[in-house]
Amino acid sequence: MQRGKISFGKIQLNINKAPAQPKSNETAEEGDAKESPEASGSGGGGFKKMDKQQMIRQIEDVAEDLESQHLKEVMGISGFGRKAAQVFDINEQIEKARITRPGLDKKREDSKQEEEEAEEEGDVIGPLPPAAATDTDKSTKEASKEEDSDDDSSDEDSDDEQSLVKRIPYTHEVQMQHGSRAVLALAGDPSGARLVSGSIDYDMCFWDFAGMDSGMRSFRQLQPCENHPIRSLQYSVTGDMILVISGNAQAKVLDRDGFEKLECCKGDQYISDMSRTKGHVAQLTSGCWHPFNREQFLTAALDGTLRIWQGLKAKEQVQVIKTRAQGGLRTNAASCNFNRDATLIAAGCVDGSIQTWDTRKMYVNTTHCVRDAHQKGSEITSIVFSYKGQELATRSNDETMKLWDLRQFKKPLHTWTNLFSRYDTTDCCFSPDDRMLVTGESLPKGQTEANLYFYSTRTYEEVQRIPVxxxxxxxxxxxxxxxQLFVSCGNGTIKCYYDETRSIRGAKLCVVKTHRKRQPMEMVGVSQIITPHALPLFRQEKSRTSRKRMEKARLDPVKSKRPDLPITSGQGGRVASSGGTLSSYVIRNLGLSKRVDDDQDPREAILKYAKDAAENPYWIAPAYKQTQPKAIFSEKLPADEPATKKPKTEADK
Structure with missing residues (x-):
């Protein structure tokens, strides 16, 4: 059987020859369904071999095809459905499109030219996607190969440096005051709405750009870890949780408003094998969230382990990673981080080594290990992956910062020196387009201001230096x-640098708002108006019933002639009103009223009333006036006359 040419949607048969008789009814029906109406109508002996049912089906198919063709002509479309597919040539369609739209190629060329100009000007703010990043790398490599003279390359480098300087947002500056001590932790919301900061004085401040005014005051301040300094803070990928790494052995997870959602378990410090404990047993050094899993985070501590925690309900770790020194002994990790696609975990150790593990394999052996990455004994305070994921930057207390390539991880691409650092949380970060590396320095001795350094990741030269x-x-x-750039300082201040044209939202929302004082409420005193009839003297009593009058008179003690109420306190009836007993009553009412001082002569005190008693006798003299003999008192002898001797009696002898 000779087969026809097969297209996308239907089978075209050769109309010159009559179709062969199918072996079965099913195959015959399939062949009839696939035949075109022209072939079925033009065949001379086709209808003689078909029965009535097949003829009816074929006629219905022809009617449907005619109807669909009419619909296509009315609607102006080329075809629809499975039967409407036709054979077409791609080149022919492109030529037709060019004829119908002659300005299409020109628009495409203009759009490409605009994109190239935008890339040259550097209007891209956020991180480039991996495909675009690779394209730009290839284009730059090809451009560098095509350069012939050294003068042209030097001119292009200078232009590149100028464009990098323009990319730095530092035309304006805003200052926020966290406290008086060093701010060790700083984290920004992925959406850019909020900022959190942690200090060495245990405080954690929340900053909301939409709610702040030009005064730049935080809306909430709390101490999540009591008397432990805040070492690291980071928002989750969704921005609804904050990981708090403090000076104790237990990491905490807070929600967006600062309420605690999770506190990690503390391990048993008496177990020597750290993989058998439920949590860290020493001070935490660093921590970070998973790049795209909102419930998984990583912590590092001084017990020589990295621990991966999963979920808010389960308080135990999922995986324990041990950091080893040169001889297999334990070493501590000072910093840790995930790469952008969460396939690698990197840790910077105290012995100066950089160790990485592949998350898709067992965590027994390291994927990369550079033993002499930094000076031994100085902490690697920060380890950061680039946005492309191919480069790694480390910052250490040995006054250096190094840039590494993960594809050639034995030696660093470049080392920047003379970067003094006093804090074990000093970090570095990439620019959003991975073209610059930013870090700060501690204030050296004899210098008045600490600087913020910007280095190029391609030429490794210093692009800009900003005094902070x-x-x-x-x-x-x-x-x-x-x-926008946020920089925390050792004096408790946080500085925000932004560009008026290139930066969006953030601190720009706060600067334009002025602080408005609350207007005091003006209280208008209502003067009281007294009418004459409102006074009791002029008020007319309402007519009341006799029962109401009797009840009111009963309550009046004068009208009802109420007797004195009994005394409930004390004893002895009414005497108890002035004291509990009779003696207390006498002392209160009589004795204290005529008190005699102890230092006074009692004789003089009695004779003081002698004249008054003689002139106005009241108590004793009137009773004994008739029968009282005359009182005889002894007379005083002169001082020179001796006293008469008393005669001796027989008793004295």
Missing amino acids: ANSHVVKTLWHPKLN
Whole structure:
């Protein structure tokens, strides 16, 4: 059987030859259904071999095809459904489109030219996608190969540096006051609406850009970990939770408003195998969230382990990773981080080594391990992956910052020196387009201001240096969505740098708002108006019934002639009103009223009333006036006359 040419939607048969008789009824029906109406109508002996049912079906198919063709002509479409598919040539369709739309190629060329100009000007704010990043890398490599002279390359480098300087948002500056101590932790919301900061004085402040005014005051301040300094803070990928790493062994997870949602378990410090404990047993050093899993986070501590925690309900870790030194002994991790796609976990250890593990494999052996990455004994305070995921930056207390390539991880791409650091939380960060690396320095001795350094990740040269404050620079945060720089200092201040044209929202919302004082409420005193008839003297009594009058008179003690009420306190009836007993009553009423001082002569005190008693006798003299003999008193002898001797009696002898 000779087969026809097969197209996308239907089978075209050769109409010159009559169709072969199918072996079965099913195959015959399939062949009839696939035949075109022209082939079925033009065949001379086709209808003789068909029965009535097949003829009816074929006629119905022809009617449907004619109806669909009419609909296509009315609606102006080429075809629809499975039967309407036709054979077409791609080149022919492109030529037709060019003829019908002659300005299409020109528009495409203009759009490409605009995109190239935008890339040259550097209007891109956020991080580039991996495909675009690779394309830009390829284009830059090809451009560098095509350069012939050294003068042209030097001119392009200078232009590149100028464009990088323009990308730095530092035309305006805003200052926020956290406290008086060093701010060790700083984190921004992924949406750019809020900022949190943690200090060495145990305080954690929440900053809301939409609710702040030009005064730049935090709306909430709390101490989540009591008397432990806040070492690290980070928002989750959804922005609804905050991971708090403090000086104790238990990490905490707070919600967006600062309420505690989870506190990690503390391990048993008497177990030597750290993989057998439920949690950390020493001080935490660092921590971070999973890049796209909102319930998983990573912590590092001074017990020589990294622990992965999963979920808010389960308080135990999922995985324990041990960091090892050169001889297999335990070493502590000072910093840890995930890469952008969560396939690698990197840790910077105290012995100066950088160790990474693949999350898709067992955590027994390291994927990369560089032993002499930094000076031994100095903490690697920060380890950060680039947005592309191919580069890694480390910051250490040995006054260096290094840039590494994960594809060639034996030696660093470049090392920047003379970056003094006093704090073990000093960090570095990439710019949103991965073209610059930013870090701060502690205030060196003999210098008045600490600087913020910007280095190019391609030429490794210093692009810009910004003096920040007369204190140490601890944390740097370049928010990719806001395109704003947040820098925390050792004197408790947080500085925000932004560009008026390139930055969006964030601190720009607060600067334009002025602080309005609350207007005091004006209380108008209502003067009381007294009418003459409102006074009791002029008030006319309402007519009341006799029962009402009797009840009112009964309550009046004068009208009802109420007797004195009994005394409920004390004893002895009414005497108890002035005291509990009769003696107390006498002392209160009589004795105290005529008190005699102890230092006075009693004789003089009695004779003081002699004249009054003689002139106005009241108590004793009137009773004994008739029968009282005359009182004889002894007379005083002169001082020179001796007293008469008393005669001796027989008793004296």
